[in-house]
Amino acid sequence: MTDLRPPDIVRSAYAELIVTDLGASKHFWVDRLGFVISSEEPDAVYLRGHEEFIHHSLILRKGDVPACSRFAFRVRTPEDLDAAALFHTERGCEVRRYPAGATRAVGPTVRVQDPFGFVVEYFHEIEWIGHHHQHYDQRHGASINRLDHINLVTDDVQALYEWYMALGFGLSETIEDDDGTLYATWMFRKQTVHDIASTQGSSPQLHHLAFSVPESHHILGLADTLGACNEYHHIERGPGRHGVSNAFYLYLRDPDGHRVEVYTTDYFTGDPGHQPLRWSVNDQRRRDFWANPIVPRWYEEASRVLDIDGNVQPLRKRGSDEQRITVGADGLGVTR
């Protein structure tokens, strides 16, 4: 009955964002953030960080409406593609298979639409780029190393958590209340704090993509550069230290409003029996360890998501209970 096992997901590997002005997006992601261009097409740019040895971790594709069209999990073996297809078929999801090259530089893929409305692409093969991580002369911006995780907005944090547990993820941290109601979760396959996280709100939406950088000063340096260039409007929240994950962070919005986190130094979660760290929704340090206030739009705004046919999905409206509860805690205008 090995067929019933979930696919052996290695990690979150890439995402595709629909952007309305490819030139403006390249300026932001490449010139400012410091991504490396792997390939360009008339309507798309394939980007990677300096410690990614594969073709891309981010595809920017020209379109009319800003959105996230899909994100991708790498699986351990080619057979895990079958496991992924079966896992989703049995759960009533739309599942489609694509041949090698349907996504540039990537082998055969299984594309599914999950019950939450997210299009997920499973793949095993991808072009190996080689070791370029020590080209320090080519690093700039925030010295982007690699895609770390993907944060999803959902109106049902509990259900999304259960879904990813069924897919074999580990749980590293939560925000919850005394009744055990989950407000947000952090879940991992690779040995870090997360590959997938969830935030409560109108669904389905992409909250942000997060990329790992070497040290905190690289994040400060990016903010300085955006200030110098009068492009500070891209900065949304931070820099700060997360309570959850313990990482040092800065949130930015790209020219289409897609949120990106640059991020450094979370911790190892690879031990068997690793226990989750559960934060109270009333702990003011959970979202910012220094209890700095969170700008409301960080809770309220996110990127729309395309369905498997490429249509913008409608939102199931829901506000953030966490945000309501914490007015008086980290809501703006109340503290500080």
Place this chain on the structure above:
Amino acid sequence: MTDLRPPDIVRSAYAELIVTDLGASKHFWVDRLGFVISSEEPDAVYLRGHEEFIHHSLILRKGDVPACSRFAFRVRTPEDLDAAALFHTERGCEVRRYPAGATRAVGPTVRVQDPFGFVVEYFHEIEWIGHHHQHYDQRHGASINRLDHINLVTDDVQALYEWYMALGFGLSETIEDDDGTLYATWMFRKQTVHDIASTQGSSPQLHHLAFSVPESHHILGLADTLGACNEYHHIERGPGRHGVSNAFYLYLRDPDGHRVEVYTTDYFTGDPGHQPLRWSVNDQRRRDFWANPIVPRWYEEASRVLDIDGNVQPLRKRGSDEQRITVGADGLGVTR
């Protein structure tokens, strides 16, 4: 007529804060911020940073009402004390002379109350402590190096600016509008951006004391420690990069609400003919180079000031025009 020259002020050298709970204050300034204790008395503690070779840069004195009782300028020669006395006497200020030891470890002083309501102590001699700056094993908190500057709240920024120009200060930076109205000024005697700065508001008040630390990571480390100890409520604003002065900063409030800035890397201003950098009050980067919003209380709250007889001075009420103008710029709740 050399008597008419202003005193040759070397730099801002120390300040005295009245605190209501000396134990709580010591915990904050010594255990958390990382000051070194030079001397203790039943009702006072004398503190210094690791790169201060003299007895103290901060006196915490027990009292009933939190306030700043005075701040001090070191002058180049003993004769400059006479120049200081004459300068203020001629301008109608109350001037008092004290013998050596009236302020612990300090030689004879001239204490004046300036037209803005601030009590300023001039001194030349102070006990030399020696070179302790390389005791890295004793550094902790933010690794405080030295008092850098003192920021005053005044209802007449223009007059305070002219006063300090008459005292021989240089002007390094301003915030002003197109009509040349000054909203804030930064003025120096030592070869840095400032010894004295002014912020507009109800007068007289002390806005903050600022202490220099080695590198930005020391500031992040202090914030992390305050988070870890559940003492994050001391953090008021930042960390961030100032537009003005270019320094990396964090503002804290001590147990009595006195504001302290920890601060690193401003620039050399010692060249003859050094020109001021004039920021428009409409430049969103002037107060935070990344245009992060300023918490309103940073503009609105400050420390009361004692008069030369030790009484709390009444406030001449005035709101901050800068804050009003920039609602919509860096005011909270509007941007971000």
Place this chain on the structure above:
Amino acid sequence: MTDLRPPDIVRSAYAELIVTDLGASKHFWVDRLGFVISSEEPDAVYLRGHEEFIHHSLILRKGDVPACSRFAFRVRTPEDLDAAALFHTERGCEVRRYPAGATRAVGPTVRVQDPFGFVVEYFHEIEWIGHHHQHYDQRHGASINRLDHINLVTDDVQALYEWYMALGFGLSETIEDDDGTLYATWMFRKQTVHDIASTQGSSPQLHHLAFSVPESHHILGLADTLGACNEYHHIERGPGRHGVSNAFYLYLRDPDGHRVEVYTTDYFTGDPGHQPLRWSVNDQRRRDFWANPIVPRWYEEASRVLDIDGNVQPLRKRGSDEQRITVGADGLGVTR
């Protein structure tokens, strides 16, 4: 035939060092480096880093002769202990089983002596300590996070490489010549550059234990503290950037001469098909990316190793070919 699979090793988890003066060792490892004490016994101290959620990563045990008595691999399941026993029995190794508690806070263990002379302890269970990584107020020294890897000296780098490949390790980097002769290898189970590395020389010896710290400034801070305390003789090599692994490093020698590396920011190796990076033994940047000279004793000295009965093992003498080849490259007294 699943019995023939190697044990599923999660990572290098702890090591035991024999030290001759427990007080001196505690001073070095705890007061200076910044380890946390989990437990103490009259003849032993159990230490961990701030991001280790288990009981210990280092045991310091009082003895007459400085040595490494064993190091330990954590395995994924209890059944992997059987796999470990079988793997080594079939290869003619001495294998011994111990009940829970034989190593404090650790479940049942399988202890083996491998063909190279190293005593390796396999375990699955160990006491969970919980999440203490955000106690920033308790961090000092180099802010030690976790054991990262163990570096072994062997007279047969090729054989040791093959042994670990049979145990299921991945190969991340090598130093080799044009003929494919291996001079050093870096091998991993967790998703970093290494759990085990080898250096060529007289065998068997422990070259060093390496512990991960958050950022490079923590390493500089440790060196500053050792200078301040007149304990700089513990510093052996660095700080510097490794060519191999890309990490920022500092090597120290403890009071018994055991070498320890503090280390930050290597890269993710968890992708399927991750390819090794092969450095030429003639590339002067392989050991120090800035080509700073390597002190000879870094090649020449290491810790003796106990056999499974606790006796100091004799050395099979062999100099380092790598060191000979690179006189003229990074040998001292030749360049720079």
Place this chain on the structure above:
Amino acid sequence: MTDLRPPDIVRSAYAELIVTDLGASKHFWVDRLGFVISSEEPDAVYLRGHEEFIHHSLILRKGDVPACSRFAFRVRTPEDLDAAALFHTERGCEVRRYPAGATRAVGPTVRVQDPFGFVVEYFHEIEWIGHHHQHYDQRHGASINRLDHINLVTDDVQALYEWYMALGFGLSETIEDDDGTLYATWMFRKQTVHDIASTQGSSPQLHHLAFSVPESHHILGLADTLGACNEYHHIERGPGRHGVSNAFYLYLRDPDGHRVEVYTTDYFTGDPGHQPLRWSVNDQRRRDFWANPIVPRWYEEASRVLDIDGNVQPLRKRGSDEQRITVGADGLGVTR
């Protein structure tokens, strides 16, 4: 008798280096170190750091023989040029006056050859460039801020010390023995540890020029870039922490062998009565606070110096007594 006062020197302001290949030099100083080009001529390039508001701090001039042709002190007033001329004339030095523009962007100058063989240019006026220090997008390499000091090699440290004391310098630190013999001195006019330092050896030579950068990670980043570009041979010594001055440093050699130090965080020396810190020549931490060994060529090699007529000056041969004494201390091949 105010005429007998020494000139009021503000600081060390610029130096001119003769280089044999202007393109190679520009690559090193601009592309790698991160200097800004103020002006170019067919045979010269004028460079400055990001926090220098004046035209240049370094002139690279094409010539046949690598050398330092002169260095310059800025004086407080135009009248100080007369004082400089008189000071040197009275002491039997060759003194020449040049009109504005003789050095590009600089007003009238007084050029002297001092008794030690160094050509020193005094000036007051220089072109003001304005505030460009926050152009973070243009910073790269080590993010050079400003010229900090000039280190001279002399066969008579005592005499050179006395000369600069007569010129009104303060003494911040020394290396000396129990008999008071000086091996090296650090002397300042601006409120930092030094404008001029001396090292013992064959005379006259320029030991190095030192430039201040914001933080230690900028220095590590420069080393990483030089490694990445296979230009690591420019790195001579460090990175490390100085005992003397407490600064974090890296020494490099430019394409002609001119030594440059990049340097951060020394301390304030502007207080009246600032006392010197006297290091024993036997304190292994004086040159490197971590007692890392000093490469011999750092003591033995330096840049030749031109006389006031532009001829390369002969060397008065003398080895470094400090280096001899400290074989066994920080000499290579002995420790570590």
